[in-house]
Amino acid sequence: MKREWKHLKYCLNKGPILVDTTERGTEVTLSTVSPYSYKGFKCTATALRTPCRDPNDRASNEKWLENDQVEPFSSVGYPSSNYGGDGSNEWRFCAVDSNDKIEVNCDAFHVGGAFFDCLDDTFTISNVDSTSKFCGIAGPTSVMTSERGTSVKLRVYTGEIYDGFTCTAKAVRAEICMNATNRANNEVWLDTGKSESFTSQNYPSNYGSGASAEWVFCAVNDTDKISITCSDFQVGGKFIFCLDDYMTISNINSGQDPYCGSDKPDSVVTTQRGTTVKLSVSPTVHYKGFNCTATAVNQ
Template sequence: MKPKAFQQQLFPVLIALFPYDSGADGQICIGEDPNEIWLAAGGSQTFTSQNHPWLYGATDSESWVFCAENPEHRIQITCDSFSVGSKGVTCIDDYLVISNTDTDNKYCGNDGPENIETNDRGTEVDFIVKTIIPLYPGFSCTATVFNPNPNSICSDADNPEENEVWLATGNSAIFTSPNYPLGYGAGNSTYWVFCAIDPDDRILIDCPEFNVGVWLIVCLGDFLSITFAYPETYCGTAGPTDVLTTERGTNVSLTVVDLYNSPGFNCTAKAINTNPVTTTVGTTTTVGTTTTAGTTTHCWNNNHCWNNNPCWNNNHCWNNNHGSNCN
């Protein structure tokens, strides 16, 4: 229900005496807010104003915090439906504000955010209601995680980026959670980037010792994520076991969202050649009957030559005492 023109002009003057305080001054996506919504790569979450598509109320101010599991990823906000407050030169009353963006982050009237990208892994979205009697239907928006630089890691072995660990075929690197095995704490989120020098190699991640957060159907709390791998997210005591990436590089990140400590993990990243060339050296011997160029020759039986076949010559097998390749 879209408000009529006279309503948009009349009711913005009815400003609430106690404006909503979002509390946006604190840091986000560091595990201090239990209401944070954590999203994996490509994941999305829809959020709406109260009663949408009907009118929201004077006390319906609300906040959401969206966090990308991978610290290198970002959040994109798009609103398919948007009618919030009244807009003149600036927002007169109600509005939606998005933190950690490089553009104007306040939205009102019928001009909602479209494909607004954050400059950090997380964002706080605040819906501020100031009118005493709002007559606006509100909004329906979606937060989506995306990779701003899909080819940004492992692009140049001669000029490695910060935190990149380059591995030759068969070489490995051990990495552990902070303070392992004593346990990491709040604020200990971190990440590693492992790259195969050979572009045809892949990275194998294996964690023989793993205890991170809690798993109950889904991850509750802290988790470890591995890009270009399946599964991508691990928690509880079920860590990655010989997980092979689909690309030459991977970003492995520990995200800490709980306030209590977990023991952590001890893991290994190894560069693996997934398509090795098999070279056969020497002669292959087949037990029983060998068929060569249409001729069947019985020359080997239970590791002994038959003494009544063409392979027997002066009590010795032909071909250096082996029954193969006899004619």
């Protein structure tokens, strides 16, 4: 039976850069049908191991991350200089725990030009379900892989034009509160009736622009829920809708959040055994914040 190959086409000055095959072999074909002559190409083929195969047998180019561990990475020369024409690079990140995935976030990003699509340089993330290619100033934000590992690539076709990026890769649990005996580092597990207090940064003083955070609470008893109650709450401004900062609580009935202003959660009970509470903070105005409690309840 003839094998069907997926073909990628390259022409002009945009040749293959850091292109990996999906199988152990490939065919490279040069088709010349034009009456004109061109300079041609000089390329290399390298045998590479499939990323993130085994945490006990790690490749030298892989960075393995424990749950909740963060690894920063940036383009060459960032932030003092542009990445230049030789800035193409690859980073491979792997989660040690097979239940974890890799989440990629970029704090600063300027890679290539963009006009509906990428015009030249590109930033790609493998093993993701949504957008995997980024360019211009629209970098990845909380992009999570569908597998335990990923290959992040910067493909450069230009010279010293664009600023580059600074990003982080983080090993995160694919689903919260999966297993009480294999807990993620950011999960707080509560027995029935037990509570855990949590506050915004600097509370009772105002929080700062870098105060965005999240908390994950899980009920040990799989039939329990989590109740969130705040005794003091001043997060962002509100005029019908939230104006800037706000709190969200996952796995609750629709229409209950976000919470902002002085409208605080009061005995808000989740629909599942676990929840993620997030504080999203703008870079400008700061507020007092909150003092809240999470409790595992049997209801």
